[in-house]
């Protein structure tokens with residue numbers, strides 16, 4: 456290896472200082488801490504691709520509505536447990552405008568980020584039936600949801616969908632669901648970390664099997680409408696954000712404001728529970744929570760216990776953003792397209808220098824360019840690749856952290872500035888020279 460762009464000693468010393476045993480297996484937080492220290496010590500700037508955080512300013516329409524709500528005095532008032540009326544109404548309208556799905560506003564419930572929404576829904580689902588004691592994650596996925604399962608002490612299983620795309624997904628799911636122990640299935644679409652998007656065929660398989668085996672589908676839409684291959688900002692008109700809701704009435708959708716509206720700091724999202732599931736009675740929920748329906752268990756038992764509702768002013772912000780979007784006045788998709796454009800350029804810089812894209816296709820189509828992409832390098836495990844790239848001023852996380860069985864890394868484009876592309880090019884060229892394939 457020639458002299459690398461980042462002083463190797465500085466990297467190694469800080470790995471030791473943070474007591475990271477194997478850097479290739481480090482968590483996102485550990486990589487963040489390590490890169491901060493190395494940047495501070497060396498004065499060199501990394502191309503930081505480890506964090507999945509928004510890199511754009513918050514949507515103005517939200518900030519403005521929130522300021523007005525605060526000025527009007529909402530801060531002193533507890534919001535309704537299941538959400539303020541305008542937000543419930545606008546969330547239901549947003550789902551109709553951009554997914555063509557009908558859900559009663561009653562089932563549209565604000566949560567402290569989607570994070571709290573998944574916690575509450577996974578908690579309720581895990582208690583619906585003592586025989587169905589396991590959640591199934593269709594991986595790769597967002598690692599914190601598994602941490603939620605660990606904190607709750609409920610069981611989960613996972614599989615990497617890579618080898619089970621298209622009609623193969625049916626056999627794989629049928630095999631697992633037919634055992635009768637699964638209460639819910641979870642996936643994100645577009646997917647964090649791989650940016651695959653399920654095809655209609657795959658969503659249909661998931662939806663139909665959810666009905667056949669009475670399993671709740673939890674569809675995490677943190678990157679709603681961010682499959683930029685199609686323009687999904689067409690309120691009230693196709694093409695719509697694809698969803699399992701077209702194939703089953705046993706669903707919970709999670710719509711986060713963090714990425715689509717760059718509103719992560721205010722911690723406000725909505726969970727959208729289908730009318731059927733919201734009103735469904737489960738004997739075990741009655742026993743466990745003294746609450747009969749799924750909807751009331753979520754709002755009056757779990758969310759009430761966790762936070763007694765969601766920040767009042769942030770609900771006004773979200774209501775305003777949903778409303779402006781449905782009215783056609785706020786093209787939130789255009790505002791985040793920059794991620795896709797950057798991804799296209801960055802992917803090329805990697806592939807020009809001998810890297811491969813791990814998750815490459817949806818059906819016959821190349822995957823979209825968006826918030827994340829996945830990379831590998833011949834002859835290196837994901838862990839080795841991560842450890843080596845750190846010397847070249849490039850940070851990411853290993854795919855193994857996300858439930859993937861593939862060797863490689865997840866790269867997030869949001870925090871890479873276009874002014875860094877030259878650095879990235881030069882560093883990857885040197886990497887390719889130092890590790891010829």
Ligand SMILES: Cc1ncc(COP(=O)(O)O)c(C=O)c1O
Pocket residue numbers: 507567568569570571597643647675677711712713719723724
């Ligand atoms: C797939 C997925 N779900 C949920 C979240 C968290 O969303 P929120 O900020 O609304 O809690 C993220 C954030 O990175 C994510 O990638």
